[in-house]
Amino acid sequence: MTTTATAPTRAFVRDRDFLRLLFTRFSAHWGNGMYQAGLTGAVLFNPERAADALAMAGGFAALLLPYSIVGPFAGALLDRWDRRKVLIFASLLRSATILATAVAVGTGVAGIGLFSLALASEGISRFIGSGLSASLPHVVEEKSVVAANAFAATWGSVLAVVGGGCAIGLRALTGADDAGSAWVTAVAALGGIGAAVLAAGFARGLLGPSTVDEPSNPALAVARGLADGAKAAWRTPSVTAGFVALFAHRASYGISLLVTVLLMRNHFAAGMTRLGQMAGFAGAGILVAGLLTAWLIKLFGRVRVVVGALVLAAVAQSALGLPMTIPTALLAAFLVTGAGQVLKLSVDSSVQLDVADEARGRVFALYDTLFNITQVVAVSLAATVIPADGRSPGLLVTATVLYLAGAAGHLLAVRKRQIR
Numbered sequence: 391m392t393t394t395a396t397a398p399t400r401a402f403v404r405d406r407d408f409l410r411l412l413f414t415r416f417s418a419h420w421g422n423g424m425y426q427a428g429l430t431g432a433v434l435f436n437p438e439r440a441a442d443a444l445a446m447a448g449g450f451a452a453l454l455l456p457y458s459i460v461g462p463f464a465g466a467l468l469d470r471w472d473r474r475k476v477l478i479f480a481s482l483l484r485s486a487t488i489l490a491t492a493v494a495v496g497t498g499v500a501g502i503g504l505f506s507l508a509l510a511s512e513g514i515s516r517f518i519g520s521g522l523s524a525s526l527p528h529v530v531e532e533k534s535v536v537a538a539n540a541f542a543a544t545w546g547s548v549l550a551v552v553g554g555g556c557a558i559g560l561r562a563l564t565g566a567d568d569a570g571s572a573w574v575t576a577v578a579a580l581g582g583i584g585a586a587v588l589a590a591g592f593a594r595g596l597l598g599p600s601t602v603d604e605p606s607n608p609a610l611a612v613a614r615g616l617a618d619g620a621k622a623a624w625r626t627p628s629v630t631a632g633f634v635a636l637f638a639h640r641a642s643y644g645i646s647l648l649v650t651v652l653l654m655r656n657h658f659a660a661g662m663t664r665l666g667q668m669a670g671f672a673g674a675g676i677l678v679a680g681l682l683t684a685w686l687i688k689l690f691g692r693v694r695v696v697v698g699a700l701v702l703a704a705v706a707q708s709a710l711g712l713p714m715t716i717p718t719a720l721l722a723a724f725l726v727t728g729a730g731q732v733l734k735l736s737v738d739s740s741v742q743l744d745v746a747d748e749a750r751g752r753v754f755a756l757y758d759t760l761f762n763i764t765q766v767v768a769v770s771l772a773a774t775v776i777p778a779d780g781r782s783p784g785l786l787v788t789a790t791v792l793y794l795a796g797a798a799g800h801l802l803a804v805r806k807r808q809i810r
Contacts, residue, residue: 405529408529414477419550419553420556421578421580421582429491429575431557431558431561443648443776446652446769447770451769467517468752469524473524473525481518481583481585484514484518487507488582492575495572516758520754522542524598524751539739540684543738544681544735551669554669555670557578561662598747600748618749622746622749623757626745627803631693633737635799636796638797639729639793640765642707644768645769645772645785648773649772650668651665653719653780656780671724672723674728679731679735686732695736697801699729699733703730704794707786708786711790712786741754
């Protein structure tokens with residue numbers, strides 16, 4: 391039976407340009423998932439290395455801070471440069487930094503040296519991620535943007551989980567030491583190479599920007615990127631209210647992620663395989679969210695969907711996280727990650743539909759900057775108080791309260807700015 395959700399899906403998946411952008415995303419996300427899983431295994435589950443909670447916080451910072459450091463630059467330049475060229479060159483450069491990271495892992499480099507390479511690689515990925523999001527409205531009709539974004543972002547996230555699974559499987563073959571971890575990390579470079587080849591097939595200028603309101607001085611354009619993104623977001627009530635909800639989610643998710651990794655490694659002594667199962671449940675949550683979000687928004691409206699997702703995540707954190715058993719943790723991963731994906735898709739669609747194209751890249755850059763700083767700060771603060779085995783009911787209660795505060799804050803923003 392044909393549903394209202396499948397009709398627009400069939401429309402945009404037949405478009406060649408959309409499919410090319412989709413597979414560019416798939417390749418980039420697969421490589422990103424494999425790279426992050428390979429690096430996680432090299433640092434956290436490597437018998438030749440040891441990492442405590444603070445070291446883990448440093449690892450999270452290395453993976454997330456580039457979203458914040460490079461974000462303003464990526465946003466301003468994506469609204470100035472041909473996004474096709476950005477996708478090609480950023481993908482190739484990222485592959486080069488991944489290979490450099492693999493060499494560092496294989497030769498035993500640790501600490502600031504390894505984290506610096508991770509920072510560089512993830513920083514370059516900001517141009518790719520923001521470019522893909524800002525380009526989407528150029529390859530689908532406006533009426534299909536919400537459904538197309540949900541489809542692309544969801545399956546892209548699933549491909550990232552698949553990449554992580556590939557890393558875990560390859561690690562079982564190559565070994566868990568530095569040499570094996572290096573091989574796993576190196577294979578992730580194929581994702582960037584594939585993305586560059588696919589992006590090269592777009593016509594010049596097809597992905598935008600369609601108009602440019604940047605000053606002629608590129609340095610000035612970069613310098614004012616964050617301010618312009620903030621102004622554009624503030625002028626868009628749906629985006630402002632969505633940001634409030636995502637602030638709460640990223641802080642809470644950061645805390646629960648640190649607790650989960652420490653529990654798996656030190657309390658359950660479960661290793662990368664069990665962590666891979668956790669990622670699988672999280673990926674299933676992302677997939678379900680992608681299938682349902684557009685339908686839920688159409689049925690209940692964006693405000694109710696966002697608040698419902700926050701409340702569901704709060705319930706999952708408290709009812710399923712607090713027992714701290716593997717079965718309940720797996721189910722919590724499914725629900726919390728799925729709820730977070732619903733939030734992300736809701737805010738993504740607000741930016742893509744309600745923000746003008748000439749400012750869209752800068753708003754996405756601001757999006758990355760604020761929320762990843764929030765997650766890094768949350769992880770870092772949690773790392774100072776969490777016990778070595780990860781059993782910290784107080785932190786999970788804090789995560790629950792953050793979700794509920796986010797729901798209240800979102801409703802307050804909605805009422806203050808008259809969003810329907």
